[in-house]
Amino acid sequence: MKKVIERSMIVPNMHLLEIEAPEIATKVRPGQFVIVIPVEEGERIPLSIADYDTEKGTISIVFMEVGASTSALACLKAGDEVATCVGPLGNETTIPSSENVLLVGGCYGIGSLYPVAKELKKKGNRVSTLLEARSSYLIYWQNRFIPLSERIYTITRDGSLGTKGHISRLPDVINSMPEKPDRIIVNGCTYLMAHTSEITKELGIPVVVNLNPIMIDGTGMCGVCRVTVSGQTKFACVDGPEFDGHNIDWKEFLARRKAYMTEEALFFRKSDARFAHKEGKCAWHE
Amino acid sequence: MNDEKTQEKTSKMDLNRRAMPHQPPMIRRNNFDEVALGYTEELARAEASRCLQCKKPRCVTGCPVEIDIPGFIACVKKGDFAAGIKKIKEKNCLPSVSGRVCPQESQCESKCILLNKGGEIAIGRIERFLADWEAKQGKVDLPKKAKPTGKKVAIVGSGPAGLTVAGDLILLGHEVTIFEALHKAGGVLIYGIPEFRLPKAIVARELDYLKSLGVKVYTDFVVGKTRSIDELLEEFDAIFVGTGAGLPWFMSIPGENLNGVYSANEYLTRMNLMKGYLAPRSATPVKKHVKVAVVGGGNVAMDSARTALRMGASESHIVYRRSHAELPARAEEAENAEEEGVIFDLLTLPLRYIGDENGWIKEIECIKMELGEPDASGRRTPVEKPGSNFRMPIDAVVVAIGNSPNPLVPATTPGLDTTKRGTLVADPETGKTTRGRVWAGGDIVTGAATVILAMGAGRKAARAMQEYLTTGKQ
Numbered sequence: 001m002k003k004v005i006e007r008s009m010i011v012p013n014m015h016l017l018e019i020e021a022p023e024i025a026t027k028v029r030p031g032q033f034v035i036v037i038p039v040e041e042g043e044r045i046p047l048s049i050a051d052y053d054t055e056k057g058t059i060s061i062v063f064m065e066v067g068a069s070t071s072a073l074a075c076l077k078a079g080d081e082v083a084t085c086v087g088p089l090g091n092e093t094t095i096p097s098s099e100n101v102l103l104v105g106g107c108y109g110i111g112s113l114y115p116v117a118k119e120l121k122k123k124g125n126r127v128s129t130l131l132e133a134r135s136s137y138l139i140y141w142q143n144r145f146i147p148l149s150e151r152i153y154t155i156t157r158d159g160s161l162g163t164k165g166h167i168s169r170l171p172d173v174i175n176s177m178p179e180k181p182d183r184i185i186v187n188g189c190t191y192l193m194a195h196t197s198e199i200t201k202e203l204g205i206p207v208v209v210n211l212n213p214i215m216i217d218g219t220g221m222c223g224v225c226r227v228t229v230s231g232q233t234k235f236a237c238v239d240g241p242e243f244d245g246h247n248i249d250w251k252e253f254l255a256r257r258k259a260y261m262t263e264e265a266l267f268f269r270k271s272d273a274r275f276a277h278k279e280g281k282c283a284w285h286e
Numbered sequence: 287m288n289d290e291k292t293q294e295k296t297s298k299m300d301l302n303r304r305a306m307p308h309q310p311p312m313i314r315r316n317n318f319d320e321v322a323l324g325y326t327e328e329l330a331r332a333e334a335s336r337c338l339q340c341k342k343p344r345c346v347t348g349c350p351v352e353i354d355i356p357g358f359i360a361c362v363k364k365g366d367f368a369a370g371i372k373k374i375k376e377k378n379c380l381p382s383v384s385g386r387v388c389p390q391e392s393q394c395e396s397k398c399i400l401l402n403k404g405g406e407i408a409i410g411r412i413e414r415f416l417a418d419w420e421a422k423q424g425k426v427d428l429p430k431k432a433k434p435t436g437k438k439v440a441i442v443g444s445g446p447a448g449l450t451v452a453g454d455l456i457l458l459g460h461e462v463t464i465f466e467a468l469h470k471a472g473g474v475l476i477y478g479i480p481e482f483r484l485p486k487a488i489v490a491r492e493l494d495y496l497k498s499l500g501v502k503v504y505t506d507f508v509v510g511k512t513r514s515i516d517e518l519l520e521e522f523d524a525i526f527v528g529t530g531a532g533l534p535w536f537m538s539i540p541g542e543n544l545n546g547v548y549s550a551n552e553y554l555t556r557m558n559l560m561k562g563y564l565a566p567r568s569a570t571p572v573k574k575h576v577k578v579a580v581v582g583g584g585n586v587a588m589d590s591a592r593t594a595l596r597m598g599a600s601e602s603h604i605v606y607r608r609s610h611a612e613l614p615a616r617a618e619e620a621e622n623a624e625e626e627g628v629i630f631d632l633l634t635l636p637l638r639y640i641g642d643e644n645g646w647i648k649e650i651e652c653i654k655m656e657l658g659e660p661d662a663s664g665r666r667t668p669v670e671k672p673g674s675n676f677r678m679p680i681d682a683v684v685v686a687i688g689n690s691p692n693p694l695v696p697a698t699t700p701g702l703d704t705t706k707r708g709t710l711v712a713d714p715e716t717g718k719t720t721r722g723r724v725w726a727g728g729d730i731v732t733g734a735a736t737v738i739l740a741m742g743a744g745r746k747a748a749r750a751m752q753e754y755l756t757t758g759k760q
């Protein structure tokens with residue numbers, strides 16, 4: 001059981017969750033994740049660590065409400081508890097020194113890139129940040145990235161902020177940069193990571209992704225998180241989650257991530273979280 | 287023991303091994319309740335009275351923890367069950383588990399003098415009876431603990447090896463803390479072996495017992511990640527590593543990452559630990575599969591194939607490259623599986639998995655095998671029969687061909703040596719690793735083995751740790 005310090009919606013459908021977990025807060029490195037079970041007998045879901053406070057002994061997570069487990073998390077209030085929060089898991093993101101790094105973040109990945117940005121800056125890298133979203137109102141934490149980045153770019157699908165369009169406009173952003181980045185680190189939804197990898201392959205820029213396959217234990221026991229990297233099977237929870245985006249079999253990866261879509265939807269329809277919504281207990285409807 | 291005398295003695299008795307009541311196959315294949323119902327008092331006593339009480343009991347030599355088998359059987363015969371269970375517990379702290387899952391036919395019972403004379407004594411079933419009898423009495427007598435020594439011991443992993451060490455060292459007066467990566471303690475007993483073979487309430491009972499003795503159990507704590515062994519060594523006087531098996535093996539054949547191809551660990555964890563068998567009431571999603579093929583022939587394979595039936599598959603196959611005689615599973619489980627309708631495709635090897643346009647498995651291409659010359663281990667090596675390829679339409683595959691040792695602790699602990707296979711280097715007699723104050727045992731040292739071997743290793747390590755904790759000698 002871990003105590004919830006705070007839970008708030010930062011932009012529509014995207015929540016910040018701060019949990020008391022001193023043993024994790026004192027160990028975590030950028031790019032690592034935790035496995036959370038929202039309620040007793042619930043499912044184990046992996047979530048990246050978006051911030052941590054060693055002194056306070058807390059970690060923060062940014063998550064998108066997509067299904068039963070995340071909507072259960074979205075109903076939490078300060079003082080509530082999550083059944084399990086275990087970590088920090090996975091390897092930390094490789095931090096170069098004195099490189100020109102472009103961070104590409106979308107969705108929850110904007111949050112999980114924040115510790116990476118801080119560490120990059122600390123190690124003397126020049127950081128640029130590209131935030132991607134459907135619309136300007138879905139972009140969060142720009143303020144946190146401003147002091148860490150030389151430049152901040154945005155791409156929005158509706159053009160309400162920055163470049164209009166999709167991540168396919170990435171080459172335009174790169175062309176507008178004073179110098180080509182030495183590497184790109186991308187966190188966020190699978191499509192964002194897959195497309196960024198595809199595009200940068202053509203541009204010849206190394207790209208590092210933080211993969212998000214389906215996981216259960218997160219400790220190298222079950223094998224569900226396997227991905228094909230350079231033709232070899234790797235286990236994202238112990239070999240990753242960081243991988244070279246150019247070497248991933250994205251088609252297979254996308255198919256594997258969607259494996260349980262029907263069952264998840266079915267469970268969501270039947271689950272308590274949904275009832276909470278209906279009964280107006282959920283924070284959403286407060 | 288003189289053969290003639292044995293003959294004479296046995297001939298006066300009912301020679302049949304008492305069968306254990308089971309749920310009927312066609313009923314049990316549809317539920318997750320325990321298959322074997324256990325002996326009644328009468329059956330247990332009848333079976334016990336067949337034992338010859340050998341002067342030099344061979345059965346004991348077949349038990350990895352050397353339980354006084356004739357001793358506890360004599361108690362059962364007399365009806366003194368309390369004394370019987372006490373005898374077992376001198377050597378084995380989890381009899382309700384070992385009585386159920388030990389491969390008795392290759393251990394204690396394989397050595398019984400009656401093996402070829404009308405049926406070996408059902409030692410495991412009597413052991414199980416005693417453990418269940420004790421549980422039914424409600425209150426378990428807590429043994430006396432030694433005076434507190436002020437020494438602190440950390441145990442990494444809560445499988446049978448770790449639990450044994452915890453049980454032994456807590457009684458000797460040390461402070462014992464178990465760290466477990468998952469959210470429930472028990473190791474394979476909880477996440478792997480299914481409910482219908484080892485009810486989880488039994489494992490919970492054993493854990494409660496340890497807790498009532500004062501063992502602290504921290505779940506959700508991954509040693510190597512949450513804290514390293516080196517950090518734990520600052521706080522604890524001695525550490526036992528019993529982290530068991532890790533990453534599942536695959537065969538490196540095409541299509542293994544298709545959806546619907548599971549490792550047995552994933553499949554069983556989904557069903558057991560994550561309560562998939564309660565779906566759609568449980569949160570962790572499970573798929574409904576119609577035709578399931580399980581690759582492998584061990585206990586893990588049998589458990590997976592039988593779980594698939596219970597999850598509603600209309601066909602569940604065991605695909606195994608050798609013949610029936612070589613199946614490494616407990617004989618009883620293979621038999622149970624067969625009775626329940628699991629189809630055995632023996633002498634068959636999968637060559638590749640074929641998927642549909644959405645990345646889901648739809649067929650396996652297999653080849654038939656035949657047994658060739660015996661290999662170094664004396665087992666006949668299966669060889670492919672050229673041209674015998676065929677396809678099996680299937681919508682799920684469970685790969686149950688083994689695991690490598692859990693990588694986390696070795697990878698994060700400098701100076702802790704591993705073998706080429708990734709297992710920890712440890713003295714077989716003491717469990718001493720290549721790091722000071724660190725002992726290890728169970729599957730992390732031996733590779734995939736058995737519950738009772740893990741417990742035996744735990745016991746030896748506990749003895750060596752006690753020696754260190756009291757004398758400072760390692």
Ligand SMILES: Cc1cc2nc3c(=O)[nH]c(=O)nc-3n(C[C@H](O)[C@H](O)[C@H](O)COP(=O)(O)OP(=O)(O)OC[C@H]3O[C@@H](n4cnc5c(N)ncnc54)[C@H](O)[C@@H]3O)c2cc1C
Binds near residue numbers: 067112216259264
């Ligand atoms: C290393 C890692 C880090 C992640 N970090 C974050 C994060 O910081 N913030 C965030 O919002 N999301 C993150 N995710 C994704 C997050 O785990 C899923 O969104 C979450 O599990 C969805 O659960 P659900 O029950 O709410 O939705 P569901 O309806 O169950 O699932 C929706 C989709 O989420 C994915 N998913 C479902 N279960 C799992 C699972 N056990 N493991 C992984 N993916 C699953 C599937 O693609 C599924 O189709 C991360 C995933 C990984 C592997």
Ligand SMILES: Cc1cc2nc3c(=O)[nH]c(=O)nc-3n(C[C@H](O)[C@H](O)[C@H](O)COP(=O)(O)OP(=O)(O)OC[C@H]3O[C@@H](n4cnc5c(N)ncnc54)[C@H](O)[C@@H]3O)c2cc1C
Binds near residue numbers: 528694729736
């Ligand atoms: C499906 C299945 C069926 C089986 N059937 C039988 C049978 O019928 N009879 C039989 O005798 N044997 C059977 N076995 C084998 C038997 O279960 C194992 O040999 C035995 O459990 C090994 O015990 P252990 O204590 O070494 O480790 P495990 O039982 O594997 O326990 C290890 C524990 O350590 C934890 N852990 C791992 N890494 C860390 C870490 N870094 N930090 C904290 N905790 C960690 C794990 O989560 C796990 O809980 C079966 C195995 C399986 C998988």
Ligand code: SF4
Binds near residue numbers: 378384395
């Ligand atoms: S512990 Fe296992 S091998 Fe030993 S007597 Fe009991 S059932 Fe037989």
Ligand code: SF4
Binds near residue numbers: 356398
């Ligand atoms: S169990 Fe078998 S070997 Fe052991 S004492 Fe009885 S008859 Fe002899």
Ligand code: FES
Binds near residue numbers: 220221224236238
């Ligand atoms: S999540 Fe189970 S092995 Fe990676």
